[in-house]
Amino acid sequence: MISHKSSLKRRTISEDWLESTGRNDVVIYQTLPDFLIKNQDGVDISRWSLRGKYWLFxxxxxxxxxxxxxxxxxxxxxxxxxxxxxxxxxxxxxSSGVLSRLHKEHNLTFDLFSDKEMVIWKSVNKDLPDSTGECFCTVLLDPWGRIRKVFPDHSAEDFSRFIVQEMHEMVRHDLALNAEIHTRRAFRAFSSRTVERNSILRILEAGHLAPSCMNKQPWRFIVIDDSEGLKRVQESLSEGNYWMKKAPVLIAAHATKRDDCTLNDRRNYYLFGTGLAVGFMIIQATQMGMVLHPVAGYNPIELKKLLQVPEEAVMITLMALGYPGDPETLGDKHRKIETGDRIRKSLDQVVSWFS
Amino acid sequence: MISHKSSLKRRTISEDWLESTGRNDVVIYQTLPDFLIKNQDGVDISRWSLRGKYWLFxxxxxxxxxxxxxxxxxxxxxxxxxxxxxxxxxxxxxSSGVLSRLHKEHNLTFDLFSDKEMVIWKSVNKDLPDSTGECFCTVLLDPWGRIRKVFPDHSAEDFSRFIVQEMHEMVRHDLALNAEIHTRRAFRAFSSRTVERNSILRILEAGHLAPSCMNKQPWRFIVIDDSEGLKRVQESLSEGNYWMKKAPVLIAAHATKRDDCTLNDRRNYYLFGTGLAVGFMIIQATQMGMVLHPVAGYNPIELKKLLQVPEEAVMITLMALGYPGDPETLGDKHRKIETGDRIRKSLDQVVSWFS
Structure with missing residues (x-):
């Protein structure tokens, strides 16, 4: 009899977390379902017509x-x-008729929605036990119809004390500089911690959701995550990229002109589009606590040969992926950059206003 | 006497929110300050050496x-x-010595940090009234040293009930598909709501924080947000981009080859880099509840002339920016796309694994 020891092993919280990354149903915010209801004026209201504004339901x-x-x-x-x-x-x-009367009678400046089947309420409360028909919850929605916060009850006091304050906090969060963009730097120090394949796939999935010209999706990625493969790819690195040898994963990105739009005025989109996808991958990796650092310093001819990439493709970047490590492992110059200030031209040098 | 009526006007919450977008001190997560302390083994601990792991402090x-x-x-x-x-x-x-003794005595599997000056505690609690020296709070940190949650107190019961659960929630959030990447679509329906200049600047700032080859920052943006300018730029749009005429802001992106790295094997990075910056701008706009939709369908020669862009630059994209509106304002084909499913090649078609 074969003993399936591994499946009997007590799982750690870390293992549960990692497994959850592979699940497609893990979303950060639940979105309103499709619905069609009426407001106090008898006008149709759908989740699409509510877009573009925050809502307190x-x-x-x-x-x-x-x-x-x-x-x-x-x-x-x-x-x-x-x-x-x-x-x-x-x-x-x-009904919409009753709401119309109430709206006028009480001189209301807010909307009244008639949701006879309680479709919206049921979708918000689907994780709660069966309802008795009583529902007094309050929901904060963002301009994409994403359910950002659910309060199980409400009263005049809740509004004055918490709910409007929570809405304010949500708006401040959304209008602030994106947390991953703020945190991201071209870090070079990697820890020895391995990266699970589920996590690599999540980052690739994020890049693949980028927009592209006519939805051509010109980006192609090759993942190198075993020690033998890494050793062979490392041989094509330029000397200055010594630090990439510590990264547990390398991802090569290539693209071919004919896979994307080419317009008759010489504009082509395969490099621009691949840059956009790499941008999304960097955001995703940063959110997951990882460094994804694209470089140009490698021998593209050797690399294309090794990775069996067609001659006509452009090997546009090689990216180092892993968890951040101790800056002390870097050379002098790179250690200073790792912990130093971010350097940018002033915004005026790259932005102008036409009128 | 001139009356400064406008400054006396009672401000609305919306106005306060909008003003806060222009403030550079609005960050989503506060980061740990620089510090150098010792653990129970006398080893130096800095915010850099803690990177790459979640921490419960x-x-x-x-x-x-x-x-x-x-x-x-x-x-x-x-x-x-x-x-x-x-x-x-x-x-x-x-002191580190006391901690060393306690660590052995109690067979601890967690770390003990000696923060004699309470530098970390003070930074976490800087918004609290002056401390009496008593501090029992618990802090959740992510792998970037960002303070994600502060609990004012702690006890064995808090840990069992809340704190580890909250940590689990944070990790699930971070490992899930990024919310903005999940939500973003190439939406075309715009509402008539105007976009404040502070919001436009925040989006440009996000793009300007993208990485680039040797930090060359090749991207250049021209913002068009007044009705006269918009009308003139709209004349260069191709017919299929009729929907862009409803966008309250257009942003043109151009780049020039000599502003970025060119390697001797014909690789150049100006288009890839500009794509990366546009990717960051799309993430920021989505977070702010806005659509930022880049297109290729315009007359680049006319547009370059109108916007006084040098001949050698590539006018790589024109982007429509605004709040999402009612899909009913679109033509049949685009309305279906607006509310339809997302279409992508399977991930297998764009990703391969080298070994």
């Missing part, structure tokens, strides 16, 4: 809460203050 | 908490489970 099983003058006064005030970046909608199962 | 004004056998047992267990993705360190003001 206040769910209420009946519109009765509007009878509380303090609550509707408070929502009125916030609705005015939040314009034009954000809207407030109270969502009930009441 | 457990602050304690004295190492006395270690005397609680339940607490140190619990930390021991978690430290083993979290390897190799994450580490646990208890940070106190005790």
């Amino acid at each position: 206040v769910f209420s099983s009946e519109a009765a809460e509007l009878e509380d003058p303090d609550f509707s006064k408070l929502l009125n005030k916030f609705a005015v203050q939040l314009r034009p970046s954000a809207g407030i909608a109270m969502i009930t199962s009441s | 457990v602050f304690s004004s004295e190492a006395a908490e270690l005397e609680d056998p339940d607490f140190s047992k619990l930390l021991n267990k978690f430290a083993v489970q979290l390897r190799p993705s994450a580490g646990i360190a208890m940070i106190t003001s005790s």
Whole structure:
């Protein structure tokens, strides 16, 4: 009898985490489902028509809460203050006709949505136990209809104290410089920690989701992650790229002109498009706590031969991938760059305004 | 007397939000300061040597908490489970020698850091009122030393119930597909909402932080955001790009070969590098709730003349920028694409593994 020892081994939290990277259902934010409902004016509302604004969805099983003058006064005030970046909608199962009357009666400045089948509420609450029909939660949505925060309850006090503050925090987060772009540097020090294939695939998937001219997807990637392969590829590196020998993974990117748009005025898009995909890969790697550092310093003829890349392709970059390590392992010059300030031309030198 | 009415106007929350985009001090995650402390073995610990792992920092004004056998047992267990993705360190003001003795005495599997001046604790708590010297907070750090979560207190119960769960959530977030890459599509429907110049600048700043060959920064951008300028630029659009006439901002990107690396084997990097910068701009715009859609369909000769771009430059793309709008404003074909599924080659068609 064969004993399947490995499957009986007690898993560590780290192993669970790594496995979850391979699952396609892991999304950071859940998105609203497709729906078609009406507002207080009888106008169709879909998840598409809500795009472009932040929304506070206040769910209420009946519109009765509007009878509380303090609550509707408070929502009125916030609705005015939040314009034009954000809207407030109270969502009930009441008909559009009832909502129209209530909207006029109480002089409301926020929207009332009639979701008779409670489609939106059910999608937000799908992880909760079966509903009794009572629903008073509040949901913060971003301009893409992504559910950013769910509050299980709401009252006038919640709004004044927490909910509008949380919305403010969300907007501040979104308007700030992207965290991965802010953190990313062309780091060179790698730790010896290996990179799981699931993590490599996630980074490649991110690059492959980049846009391209007529969706031609001209990028091609070759992953080198075993010691024998790494040794052979390292031979084509230029001397200054000694630090890449410590990276546990190398990824070569190549592209061919005829795989992408070529316009009759000599513009072609295969290099631009591959750059865009590499940009997305760098963002993904940074989010995952890794360095992805593209270089140009290698012998492209040797490398193309070794990796069996067609003659007509351009071997545009070789990238080092791994977890960041101790800067002390670098040479003097590179150690200073690793921990030094970022150097850029002023924005004025690369941007102008036409009028 | 001139009345400065505008400065007396009551500001809305939206106005406050927009203003905050122009502030350079708005960062999503605060990063650990530079420090140099010792662990229980007398080894130097800096923020650089901690990179590449998640960390749970457990602050304690004295190492006395270690005397609680339940607490140190619990930390021991978690430290083993979290390897190799994450580490646990208890940070106190005790000397390295004291910590060395305690580490052996209690058979600890987690680290003890000696931060005599409480440099790290002060940086984490700089927004709190003056400290009394008592500090028991717990901090979650990501592999970049970014402070992701601060818990004001800690106990064995907190760890079992919340803190390790929160760490798990953070890792799941980081290992998932990047939210902006997941959300981004080549959307065409724009709302009429204008885009503030601060927001345009933030997007350009993000692109300008992209890496480039030898840090040459070859990208050049021209922003068109007034109605007269937009009208003139729109004349160079190809017919299929009718939808770009609704975008409140257009950004032209151009680059010149001699502004970037050219290697003697005919490789050049100006188009690849500009693609990378545009990739970063798209991520930033998506995070801000906006569509940034680059196209190739325009008359580059007319456009270069109008925008006074040198003859030798390549006008590589024109980008439409704005908030997403109602897909009903699009023609039949584009409306279907706007709300339809994403189309990609299988990953196998663009990725191969060398060994």
